[in-house]
Structures are given as structure tokens and as C-alpha cells.
Amino acid sequence: xxxxxxxxxxxxxxxxxxxxxxxxxxxxxxxxxxxxxxxxxxxxxxxxxxxxxxxxxxxxxxxxxxxxxxxxxxxxxxxxxxxxxxxxxxxxxxxxxxxxxxxxxxxxxxxxxxxxxxxxxxxxxxxxxxxxxxxxxxxxxxxxxxxxxxxxxxxxxxxxxxxxxxxxxxxxxxxxxxxxxxxxxxxxxxxxxxxxxxxxxxxxxxxxxxxxxxxxxxxxxxxxxxxxxxxxxxxxxxxxxxxxxxxxxxxxxxxxxxxxxxxxxxxxxxxxxxxxxxxxxxxxxxxxxxxxxxxxxxxxxxxxxxxx
Amino acid sequence: xxxxxxxxxxxxxxxxxxxxxxxxxxxxxxxxxxxxxxxxxxxxxxxxxxxxxxxxxxxxxxxxxxxxxxxxxxxxxxxxxxxxxxxxxxxxxxxxxxxxxxxxxxxxxxxxxxxxxxxxxxxxxxxxxxxxxxxxxxxxxxxxxxxxxxxxxxxxxxxxxxxxxxxxxxxxxxxxxxxxxxxxxxxxxxxxxxxxxxxxxxxxxxxxxxxxxxxxxxxxxxxxxxxxxxxxxxxxxxxxxxxxxxxxxxxxxxxxxxxxxxxxxxxxxxxxxxxxxxxxxxxxxxxx
Amino acid sequence: xxxxxxxxxxxxxxxxxxxxxxxxxxxxxxxxxxxxxxxxxxxxxxxxxxxxxxxxxxxxxxxxxxxxxxxxxxx
Numbered sequence: 001x002x003x004x005x006x007x008x009x010x011x012x013x014x015x016x017x018x019x020x021x022x023x024x025x026x027x028x029x030x031x032x033x034x035x036x037x038x039x040x041x042x043x044x045x046x047x048x049x050x051x052x053x054x055x056x057x058x059x060x061x062x063x064x065x066x067x068x069x070x071x072x073x074x075x076x077x078x079x080x081x082x083x084x085x086x087x088x089x090x091x092x093x094x095x096x097x098x099x100x101x102x103x104x105x106x107x108x109x110x111x112x113x114x115x116x117x118x119x120x121x122x123x124x125x126x127x128x129x130x131x132x133x134x135x136x137x138x139x140x141x142x143x144x145x146x147x148x149x150x151x152x153x154x155x156x157x158x159x160x161x162x163x164x165x166x167x168x169x170x171x172x173x174x175x176x177x178x179x180x181x182x183x184x185x186x187x188x189x190x191x192x193x194x195x196x197x198x199x200x201x202x203x204x205x206x207x208x209x210x211x212x213x214x215x216x217x218x219x220x221x222x223x224x225x226x227x228x229x230x231x232x233x234x235x236x237x238x239x240x241x242x243x244x245x246x247x248x249x250x251x252x253x254x255x256x257x258x259x260x261x262x263x264x265x266x267x268x269x270x271x272x273x274x275x276x277x278x279x280x281x282x283x284x285x286x287x288x289x290x291x292x293x294x295x296x297x298x299x300x301x302x303x304x305x306x307x308x
Numbered sequence: 309x310x311x312x313x314x315x316x317x318x319x320x321x322x323x324x325x326x327x328x329x330x331x332x333x334x335x336x337x338x339x340x341x342x343x344x345x346x347x348x349x350x351x352x353x354x355x356x357x358x359x360x361x362x363x364x365x366x367x368x369x370x371x372x373x374x375x376x377x378x379x380x381x382x383x384x385x386x387x388x389x390x391x392x393x394x395x396x397x398x399x400x401x402x403x404x405x406x407x408x409x410x411x412x413x414x415x416x417x418x419x420x421x422x423x424x425x426x427x428x429x430x431x432x433x434x435x436x437x438x439x440x441x442x443x444x445x446x447x448x449x450x451x452x453x454x455x456x457x458x459x460x461x462x463x464x465x466x467x468x469x470x471x472x473x474x475x476x477x478x479x480x481x482x483x484x485x486x487x488x489x490x491x492x493x494x495x496x497x498x499x500x501x502x503x504x505x506x507x508x509x510x511x512x513x514x515x516x517x518x519x520x521x522x523x524x525x526x527x528x529x530x531x532x533x534x535x536x537x538x539x540x541x542x543x544x545x546x547x548x549x550x551x552x553x554x555x556x557x558x559x560x561x562x563x564x565x566x567x568x569x570x571x572x573x574x575x576x577x578x579x580x581x582x583x584x585x586x587x588x589x590x591x592x593x594x595x596x
Numbered sequence: 597x598x599x600x601x602x603x604x605x606x607x608x609x610x611x612x613x614x615x616x617x618x619x620x621x622x623x624x625x626x627x628x629x630x631x632x633x634x635x636x637x638x639x640x641x642x643x644x645x646x647x648x649x650x651x652x653x654x655x656x657x658x659x660x661x662x663x664x665x666x667x668x669x670x671x
Contacts, residue, residue, distance in 0.1 A: 119325065587632075
């Protein structure tokens with residue numbers, strides 16, 4: 001397996017030099033099961049970072065440990081706090097939506113707003129109400145009477161009305177239909193994100209959030225398999241639709257992954273040095289049509305290596 | 309930040325924390341006491357209608373006229389004792405509330421929502437303690453007062469229609485008010501006296517993966533059995549017995565309140581309760 | 597000595613020790629809490645050689661001072 005786990009992300013020019021999240025050798029096991037096996041993270045401020053991995057890879061455990069809901073070992077600083085010791089202070093400036101996305105069922109929608117209004121000094125009640133007025137949610141209804149999509153909308157309304165530095169979303173659109181999912185990310189980007197916040201989103205449906213990410217981390221079996229900035233990813237990986245007569249030529253260039261298609265094969269190449277990608281590209285163009293691979297393709301290629 | 313705004317923030321946060329408990333436990337904290345008081349009123353009325361008109365008139369006369377000129381403080385203990393059963397209800401409601409208080413959010417997974425608010429585990433657990441010691445007795449007392457007023461006003465109107473004079477009205481009202489106050493004080497004293505039980509149940513509520521109340525009771529029985537078998541002593545039984553009789557909680561005067569609150573046994577109980585509550589606070593970190 | 601971060605918390609030797617013992621998991625914490633309480637009860641019993649007792653307070657219900665007339669009516 002390729003050793004890309006060591007340094008994690010390097011600081012990008014998108015964020016300020018200070019990291020929003022910095023973790024070294026994050027470890028967590030449940031009995032004999034090792035959920036996190038020495039994770040290193042460096043996520044700069046202002047990043048929208050996707051945490052991608054199959055089910056059971058440890059995504060949820062990483063995110064929970066970032067907000068102090070899971071007692072992982074190792075060094076950890078999240079917007080300057082150690083979440084294991086100062087969850088209360090951290091949560092003034094951070095928000096978390098768990099994968100289960102459950103709000104207290106026996107409360108009315110308005111009760112939930114009242115509660116957050118009372119306990120969160122950075123909550124803007126009017127903003128939440130404005131957001132909710134664009135949805136079909138009845139404030140007098142109990143949370144248990146809302147549909148899954150409505151609960152997510154309510155959750156989003158709460159989160160967007162809190163002026164936070166860091167937003168952590170664990171599979172936020174799991175179980176939602178396509179319209180709610182689209183709307184969720186649209187509103188998140190247009191109505192919440194203004195470049196100051198850092199957002200970490202975990203998902204196993206990467207194609208949905210691919211376009212909004214600035215950074216990407218692949219995780220599998222409690223380890224970081226690969227992490228990069230999106231721009232670097234696009235420079236670094238090349239997908240070529242190769243016709244059968246060029247198969248042997250293409251094989252010589254050591255693709256990291258191949259996939260059969262109608263009338264040929266898609267070859268995925270990783271270029272050695274992403275700064276000098278141009279000469280490589282010409283070489284690839286001789287083989288067939290060159291395109292930028294989707295994150296999902298890179299993910300499959302990288303993860304295939306792990307599973308072999 | 310100025311001092312006053314810090315105080316305002318803290319007050320708002322505590323309002324939020326306590327309102328959360330009330331809103332999440334409406335049926336136990338509001339509807340159950342209402343039902344109990346309503347049943348008591350209906351039962352009283354039913355018994356009253358069994359009397360002949362003559363005896364009804366005599367009873368009303370006794371109630372509204374014979375206490376004229378009496379010292380309300382002297383009579384109030386009688387009424388307080390008559391209301392001792394309310395203490396059993398208050399303590400019962402409080403303890404069953406505590407049993408689910410650190411459990412139901414873990415079960416329904418709303419735990420993650422609560423924990424994503426800037427509220428420490430200590431504040432969360434202490435809000436449950438405050439709810440059981442102060443909020444539940446206060447709400448119960450308010451409902452009991454309302455019920456007593458309804459009963460009292462209907463009795464007065466009925467008496468008036470029977471032609472009974474209402475000379476001792478002032479004394480009766482003040483006796484009732486004092487007795488209600490004593491019941492409230494008794495309830496808070498009882499909950500403080502029961503702090504070891506509060507802590508014990510909270511610890512199990514934070515620890516158990518199902519039926520926390522059953523585990524809490526079972527754990528206690530198991531410990532006492534273990535003590536009997538291993539040490540052939542029964543300290544735990546003595547402990548339980550010493551805190552179970554409702555009569556000891558009845559407060560009849562504010563003179564001995566200080567002695568009650570700061571008695572050795574009360575403070576020692578508070579120490580044990582404090583350790584158990586601390587355990588429950590630390591247990592929250594393992595809640596996922 | 598440990599790292600200090602923005603919120604002023606310091607991971608001390610004590611905290612690390614606690615995390616590796618009592619706070620290792622929910623079961624160790626549970627057993628530690630219950631044991632602490634039992635030990636304190638036992639030590640207190642040994643030191644003071646007294647038993648836990650109910651609160652004994654005068655109960656004026658039994659010696660209520662009302663006029664004989666009223667008392668007769670109440671009975």
C-alpha cells in the first residue's frame with residue numbers, strides 16, 4: 001500500500017495559516033475493534049473538507065471525537081480547544097449534526113428553538129424563524145410528527161442561525177430524497193458558508209458533494225488512505241478512455257486502476273509530480289480521450305489498493 | 309463582558325435547562341399531579357354526597373365557623389399531616405423522573421443534539437438534580453394549591469347556599485396556606501434527605517442500557533444481600549430504612565428547619581449523594 | 597506537565613492517570629463510584645460507631661394545642 005498517511009493535509013493557500021483542526025495519532029478502540037488507528041488531520045480554516053469512506057471506516061468516530069463525544073487518544077486541537085476537556089467552550093463555536101440526525105422527539109419545534117435560544121449565546125432566533133418560514137414546518141408540531149426531511153431542515157435552521165467557526169456534519173442527508181438532499185447543500189453553501197467557517201462533511205455518497213469540497217480525506221479501516229486538496233487532485237489524477245489497440249501502451253504507464261467500458265477501458269493514472277503535469281498529459285492524450293476523474297473513481301482506485 | 313450580562317446569560321441558560329426538563333416530561337410532571345389531585349377531589353366529593361343534608365350542613369359549619377379565632381399556625385400541622393400522602397407522590401414522581409433522565413436521550417439518540425450545545429455534562433446532570441429537588445415539588449405544590457382552591461371555593465359557595473355562615477373564613481384560608489407551604493418545604497427537605505437515592509438512580513440512569521430503575525433497585529438489593537452473606541451485617545438495610553419513612557419528612561414549623569437541613573445525617577447523605585452524582589456526570593462521557 | 601490550549605486546560609499527570617484507570621470505560625467508573633460510597637459508609641460507621649438513623653423531630657400533630665371544644669368537634 002502506498003504510504004500517504006504520514007503528514008495528512010498540508011496547509012493550503014485557501015485558508016489562513018492556522019489550522020481549524022489538528023490531530024496527531026488519534027486512536028480509539030471499542031473492545032478489540034480498532035475504530036481509529038492513528039489518524040493525523042490538518043484541516044485549514046475556511047476549508048470545506050469531505051471525509052469519504054465506506055460504512056464502518058471510522059468516519060463517525062473521527063467526527064465524534066472532534067466534538068468531544070468520543071474519548072479518543074492522541075493529540076487533538078479543534079479551533080484551539082481540546083474537545084475532550086473543553087467540550088462546552090468548543091461548542092460555543094462549533095456545531096455538530098450526527099448521522100442519526102435525531103432531535104428530541106417529545107418537544108415541539110418551538111420548544112427546540114426556545115431551548116437553543118436560551119442556552120446558546122450565538123443563536124439568532126429570528127434567523128432560524130426566517131429559515132423555517134420558507135419550509136412547511138409547523139412550529140407547534142412535535143418533532144416526532146415531522147418527516148425525516150423536515151427534521152433535517154429544522155436541524156439546518158438551527159445550525160445556520162448559530163454563528164459558528166466550525167460545522168461538522170456526519171452523513172447529513174442520509175435517508176433523504178434527492179430534493180431535500182440538493183436543497184440541503186444548496187442552502188448550506190449559499191446561506192451559511194461565507195468563507196470564514198470550516199465545514200467537515202462525512203459521506204459515502206461523494207458524488208453529491210464533490211463540487212463543493214475544497215479538501216478531501218479518504219478513510220478506510222480507521223486509517224487515512226489518502227488526503228489532498230481538490231485542486232491538486234484534479235492535477236494529479238488523469239482518466240483516459242483507451243481503445244483496445246492502445247491497451248499495452250497504456251499498461252506500460254502503470255495505471256492505478258482500470259475499468260472496462262463499452263468498446264474499451266478507462267485507465268486511471270496518478271502523475272508523479274502534480275506541478276509538472278503538462279508533459280504527462282500529452283503522453284496520455286496519445287492513448288485516448290483524457291478527462292478529470294470523479295472523486296468516486298479515485299476513491300475506488302485508492303481503496304482497491306487497501307483491500308487487496 | 310459585564311457582570312450583569314454574565315448573570316443574565318447564566319439565568320437564561322438555567323431557564324433553558326429546566327424548561328427542557330419540564331417540556332420533555334410533561335406527562336409525569338404536569339398531567340400526573342393534575343390527575344392525582346382531580347381523583348382526590350372527586351373521591352372527596354363522592355364521600356361527601358354520601359352524607360345526609362343535615363350532616364353536610366354540620367360539616368360545613370364545622371369547617372367554616374368553628375375555627376374562628378384559632379391560631380392558624382397551631383392548626384396547620386393537622387392539615388399538613390392529612391396531606392402527607394402528597395409527599396409520597398412527589399418523591400415517587402421525582403425518582404421515576406430521575407431514572408429516565410440520563411437514559412431516554414441516549415435511547416432515542418437525541419443525546420447527540422443535546423451534547424452539541426455548549427452545555428457541560430455537569431450542568432446537564434445538575435439540572436436534573438435541581439429539577440427533582442425543586443422544580444417537581446414546586447409544580448406539584450402549584451397544582452395542589454389550585455386544586456385546594458377549587459375545592460375550597462366550591463365548598464364555600466355550597467355552604468352559603470345551605471345558609472351556613474362563613475365566620476372563620478380568614479383563619480381557614482391562612483391555615484390552608486400555611487399547611488400548603490409546609491407540604492412544599494417537606495417535599496424539598498425530603499428530596500434533600502434522599503440525595504443518596506437521587507445520586508444512586510442518576511448513576512444507573514447514566515449507566516444502564518435498559519430499564520434503569522429496575523437496575524437501580526436490583527443493584528441495591530444485590531448489594532444488601534452481598535453484605536448479609538459476606539459480612540453478615542446489614543448496614544445497607546439500616547441505611548435504606550432510615551430514609552424511607554415519609555413521616556420524618558413532615559415539616560411543621562420553620563423553627564427546626566435549620567436543624568433538619570444541617571443535621572449530621574443530612575450532610576453525610578449529601579456527601580454520598582454528591583459522590584454518586586459526580587459518578588453520573590463522568591459517566592456521560594461514555595454515553596455514545 | 598502537558599500541553600496547554602486556548603481554553604486554558606492542561607492535561608495533567610493526574611488527568612492522564614484517571615483516564616487510564618477510573619475513566620477507562622463506563623464499567624470501571626461505575627464500580628469505582630459504588631466502591632467509593634460503600635467504603636465511605638463503612639469507614640464512617642467504624643469511626644463514629646453509630647448507625648444511620650431516621651430524622652427525629654417533634655411532631656406537633658400529637659400535641660396540638662386547640663381549644664377542647666374544637667378538639668371535640670374534630671374527633
